[in-house]
Amino acid sequence: MRKKLVAGNWKMHGSIQANAALLDGLLAGLSDVSSEVLVCVPYPYLAQVSAKVQHSRLVLGAQNVSEHEAGAYTGEVAAAMLAEFGCAYVIVGHSERRELFGETDRIVAMKCAAVLAAGMSPVLCVGESLAERDAGQTKAVVSRQLSVVLDYLGVAGFAKMVVAYEPVWAIGTGLTAMPSQAQEVHAAIRAQVAALDPGVAEYLRILYGGSVKPQGAAELFAQADIDGGLVGGAALVAEDFLAICRAANS
Numbered sequence: 518m519r520k521k522l523v524a525g526n527w528k529m530h531g532s533i534q535a536n537a538a539l540l541d542g543l544l545a546g547l548s549d550v551s552s553e554v555l556v557c558v559p560y561p562y563l564a565q566v567s568a569k570v571q572h573s574r575l576v577l578g579a580q581n582v583s584e585h586e587a588g589a590y591t592g593e594v595a596a597a598m599l600a601e602f603g604c605a606y607v608i609v610g611h612s613e614r615r616e617l618f619g620e621t622d623r624i625v626a627m628k629c630a631a632v633l634a635a636g637m638s639p640v641l642c643v644g645e646s647l648a649e650r651d652a653g654q655t656k657a658v659v660s661r662q663l664s665v666v667l668d669y670l671g672v673a674g675f676a677k678m679v680v681a682y683e684p685v686w687a688i689g690t691g692l693t694a695m696p697s698q699a700q701e702v703h704a705a706i707r708a709q710v711a712a713l714d715p716g717v718a719e720y721l722r723i724l725y726g727g728s729v730k731p732q733g734a735a736e737l738f739a740q741a742d743i744d745g746g747l748v749g750g751a752a753l754v755a756e757d758f759l760a761i762c763r764a765a766n767s
């Protein structure tokens with residue numbers, strides 16, 4: 518049985534004051550949530566959020582990491598630094614990083630390795646663009662993104678990973694994939710891992726991301742291979758995020 522995970526990706530939003538209010542709202546409403554709940558916050562707020570979520574059920578994560586261990590990489594943040602601040606997860610290869618910051622499949626694989634080496638879990642994002650979906654390439658694109666990481670880490674590395682399927686056309690657009698569309702891709706991801714190691718595949722959590730809102734979340738999370746969500750916009754409003762978390766209660 519896989520424990521559901523609902524992850525909030527705050528992206529480049531927040532302020533010390535707004536974060537405090539959001540976290541107060543979340544912490545006050547977690548009692549009827551049974552899934553694991555993660556907040557992935559901008560780097561400068563790691564210390565603030567880490568202190569605030571200590572001894573609570575909220576888990577802390579980051580949104581990016583350097584593929585390098587340490588050195589002359591101005592502006593970069595190493596995985597060990599994130600671990601020091603209490604991060605348990607790091608989002609890797611979000612489509613915004615791939616598209617806007619030129620992250621290749623290989624860099625994404627190296628980042629996953631860096632996160633694992635520092636004792637944390639990568640949340641590896643994969644997903645197709647609208648043009649790729651229209652061209653019937655969805656499964657091929659997702660399979661390629663996954664196989665580069667599988668080749669680099671070996672399937673054993675996936676024992677501590679989370680995969681997030683995020684169709685790029687659904688991110689921030691209000692267009693959610695239909696539960697059956699998402700389930701089809703999630704099942705293909707699990708099958709690809711199962712072909713290498715059925716045990717790892719059985720326990721691999723695969724999240725759906727892309728305009729997840731309180732309405733419709735329960736139907737998504739009821740799909741056999743959807744193990745939770747990676748939530749952007751709705752993660753910035755405590756009552757919406759909590760409603761999504763409750764929709765993941767099993």
Ligand SMILES: O=C[C@H](O)COP(=O)(O)O
Pocket residue numbers: 526611683687688689690691726727728729747748749750751
């Ligand atoms: O990481 C989260 C995803 O990019 C989804 O964002 P969204 O819920 O605002 O569409």
